[in-house]
Amino acid sequence: MxxxxxxxxxxxxxxxxxxxxxxxxxxxxxxxxxxxxxxxxxxxxxxxxxxxxxxxxxxxxxxxAEAADRTAIEAVVTGRASPPGDPQVGLQAVTVAWTAPDGSERTGRTSVPGLREVGDRVTVWVGGDGVLTGPPLTAAxxxxxxxxxxxxxxxxxxxxxxxxxxxxxxxxxxxxxxxxxxxxxxxxxxxxxxxxx
Structure with a gap:
């Protein structure tokens, strides 16, 4: 057209x-x-x-700030607080005993990686008051x-x-x-x- x-x-x-x-x-x-x-x-x-x-x-x-207030110490597993954790998470709840920075003996519950038996030594984090806490946040x-x-x-x-x-x-x-x-x-x-x- x-x-x-x-x-x-x-x-x-x-x-x-x-x-x-x-x-x-x-x-x-x-x-x-x-x-x-x-x-x-x-x-x-x-x-x-x-x-x-x-x-x-x-x-x-x-x-x-957390790193300045928290200390990594060695503790001894005294018992399992629960059955082994979820395998995907890889954590197990246990009771542990440790010596606080002031010298007093303490016990508490925490989660640790892997399967632990009574008597195993694990690293835990405590605050300035000696109470269990998580690890400080990292650069990662x-x-x-x-x-x-x-x-x-x-x-x-x-x-x-x-x-x-x-x-x-x-x-x-x-x-x-x-x-x-x-x-x-x-x-x-x-x-x-x-x-x-």
Whole structure:
């Protein structure tokens, strides 16, 4: 089918109209949106780095404080507090006896890795008051928390950017469709020979 700008076709060639202005305006908006989404991606990377660094710093500081307050000592298993633990976890609850930093004899329950028998020696952690506690947080713990915080920030920010991009480009798609409708309304009567009243 020949268009109005082809030789031998009646009618004036399509000129610049509201559809062209709408199309150019929408194309400019798309450029702005792409630039904005790019900035949001960069901001998300920075936010993930800051979140991960902050989480790492908090856990590392807590680990340093715990390491200053806790002491690793040797204890003797005096009995099993429960049947052997879940093989996937690899921990067994036992009762142990130890000598506190103040010289007093203490007993308590704790979880230790592997299967232990009565009389086995294990390393346990006690606080400044001589009470059983867990080991202090390590740099590996801080690294894992920092990575987790950074990854979670990236996932949440990425979801936001994808949602914003979807909504923005859905809007530009509708504007391009409207420009096409305006073009078609202008040239369709010339192509089909149908007259609008």
């Amino acid at each position: 020949r268009t109005a700008d082809e030789p031998g076709r009646a009618g004036a060639p399509p000129g610049e109209g509201s559809a062209d202005r709408l199309r150019r305006s929408t194309a400019r908006w798309e450029d702005v949106l792409w630039a904005g989404l790019g900035l949001l991606v960069v901001a998300g990377l920075v936010a993930a780095w800051l979140a991960g660094s902050a989480a790492y710093r908090v856990v590392a500081e807590r680990g340093t 713990d801080a690294g894992a928390v920092g990575l987790g915080a950074g990854f979670l920030t990236l996932v949440l920010w990425g979801g936001f950017v994808l949602g914003a991009g979807f909504l923005a480009f859905r809007w530009t798609t509708r504007r391009f469709a409207r420009a096409w409708e305006l073009d078609w309304a202008r040239v369709e009567p010339q192509w089909t020979g149908r007259r609008t009243g």
